[in-house]
Amino acid sequence: MQIFKDKVILITGANRGIGKSFVKALLNSEARKIYVTCRDLKKMPAFDDDRIVPLQLDITVDKQVAVTVMTAQDTEILINNAGALSPGNMLQGDLSGMENDLNVNYFGTIKMMRAFAPILIKNKPSILINIVSIAAYSPLPSIAGYAASKAALYSATQSVRIELAKTGVSVYAVNPGAIDTDMNKESDWDMPDPDSTAVKILACVALGKSDIVPDEMGQEMYAAWREEPAKLAKIFSDLYHGEN
Ligand SMILES: NC(=O)c1ccc[n+]([C@@H]2O[C@H](COP(=O)([O-])OP(=O)(O)OC[C@H]3O[C@@H](n4cnc5c(N)ncnc54)[C@H](OP(=O)(O)O)[C@@H]3O)[C@@H](O)[C@H]2O)c1
Secondary structure, X not given: OHHHOOXXXXXXXXXXXHHXXXXXXXXXXXXXXXXXXXXXXXXXXXXXXXXXXXXXXXXXXXXXXXXXHHHOOOOXXXXXXXOOOOOEOOOOOOHHHHHHHHHHHHHHHHHHHHHHHHHHHHOXXXXXXXXXXHHHOOOOOOXXXXXXXXXXXXXXXXXXXXXXXXXXXXXXXXXXXXXXXXXXXXXXXXOOOXXXXXXXXXXHHHOOOOEEOOXXXXXXXXXXHHHOHHHHHHHHHHHHOOOO
């Protein structure tokens, strides 16, 4: 994928799941440098490549975001991948879990966008990719707090896309269905693996598709929502009430 060749990229939550898969795919795409960030550097895989620069970053901690920005001034592509999911419905779910999802997925990602927007503008043409979720379109009540945080993030992503439209920064929203990572370790669904998902997402970015649904399950849900939002709500209602 030519557009990633010789680029400097920063990825949040790069130690596992889709984030780690982005790193592998971008190394194969001849990126020049990749800042791989995660909360605990002891958990970072050894990518065994000189182009890798590991940095400690919890996206909810202002000081760490500020240090990361100072270090990664040459970033041309920012992938806001880090995310958290606390299960639970809206009426009985654990409120502290909901707060954490909102703090990481929404406010943490906003902090990253605010901190890196000047750098991306300076290094234009540049790319901002936010990993959102199909749950941004319609909530699955068993993960209601997560869905609300991703709906908020999707809205923020669309705002920032418009805000940055004339600056040379292209903004991408990625809304996957279910991918086979730790986030879904309780699920027995048949899910695509994160490596192939990361490659598909990057291929869509290379094609300039600004709203990306990389997997088949997500695409079916997105098609239902586009036809009639109530159709996706019905799919999620059936899932929630165990009717399928
Ligand atoms: N898997 C899916 O089905 C699916 C579907 C739609 C969207 N997504 C989104 O895709 C992204 C990647 O998820 P995944 O499936 O790869 O999940 P995952 O395997 O659970 O990985 C989550 C990543 O986010 C990091 N993280 C959590 N809180 C953080 C914080 N405060 N600061 C920095 N990093 C933090 C985790 O770090 P630690 O190792 O330190 O916890 C981990 O690296 C998330 O935004 C998720 O919401 C996933």
